[in-house]
Amino acid sequence: MKLLLKMAVPFILMLFINISYAQLRVRAPYQIPDIPGYQTLICDFHIHTVFSDGTVWPSVRAEEAWREGLDAIAITDHIEYLPHKDDIRTNHNRSGYIAKGYGQDIYLTVIRGSEITRDMPPGHLNAIFIQDANKLDVETWQEAIAVADSQEAFIFWNHPGWRGQQKDGVARWYPEHTELLDKGMLHGIEVVNNKEYYPEAHQWCLDKNLTMLSNSDIHPPIQMHYDSPNGDTRPVTLVFAKSKDEAAIKEALFNQRTAVLWRNMLVGKEEFLKPIFNQSVQIENPSITFGMEDNKNVQITNRSDVDFELFRADTLTDITIPEKITLYSGKTVLFNVKKTKKLLRGKKVLNLPYKVQNLLVTPIKPLEINLELEIEQK
């Protein structure tokens, strides 16, 4: 019996080893291309934990973000609103430290931040890249923001049209925001928060040279709040940075190199959206030759996560092109172009003019692009 037991031990051990190896953790990377000169990082700079009014432990926030394919997050628990304070000892720095330590093990950049939670105006502001969150726990919002600024924080205005503070859901700019802007203590605004897009905030970012942000403001476990498989995805900020580390992200944020990705919508300056589109899309047969026939097919592949909804911006003399083309994410579409009677013999390059309806460069202006196609009439 003893001998049998002895022989069995290695097998039992192997069983346990195999079980531990089988616990794979799986990440689903985003398919949003880098742009010339910069890496495109997927970030969420507004996240709560049990250390304020969230229901999730900080390390789980890091794991959730890694699994969803994010590169960086900021933990931003409220300074002034701590409904769990009787259960969890209050030290404003702890949640950031816990998530940051966990993030290091899984190659996720975790930035320490806080949400300065005041009445409107000025409302709620996040300060990220802070040194000591406890020092933000002061009497007035002016003091709190000044302390954050003295710690060289990046400070942004959260959910400016949130119905908790603006009953009609319309974001309003107050003299208090001008005061912060003039002092150099307001660096960005959430254009998207949770499940809301604020067109007013989008326009302010353009007019006042502020950084556009798009964040989840997540409180419960991420999968309890967003139905990602059905298109209800976490909003993320795209950061165009020289590298993935904290210093590079901070440099990019202070220099307004961001865009907003929410559901199937991209919001940002043309200088960022155009290269994202161009790097995502490839015309598989960029030159077509007409013989006697009137029609030819064109194939376009879209390698990105975004379905691009193209609407014709103009008509062409030589060929008729579709009024609407959807370039589906991760797929190749094929469509027909028809030559007109005006097409003359020879070769020429045409720019097919389209507007990408779900890529916004202003609240009312979609990105304009050209698909380059060489045509030849034999």
Ligand SMILES: [Zn+2]
């Ligand atoms: Zn808030």
Ligand SMILES: [Zn+2]
């Ligand atoms: Zn919040």
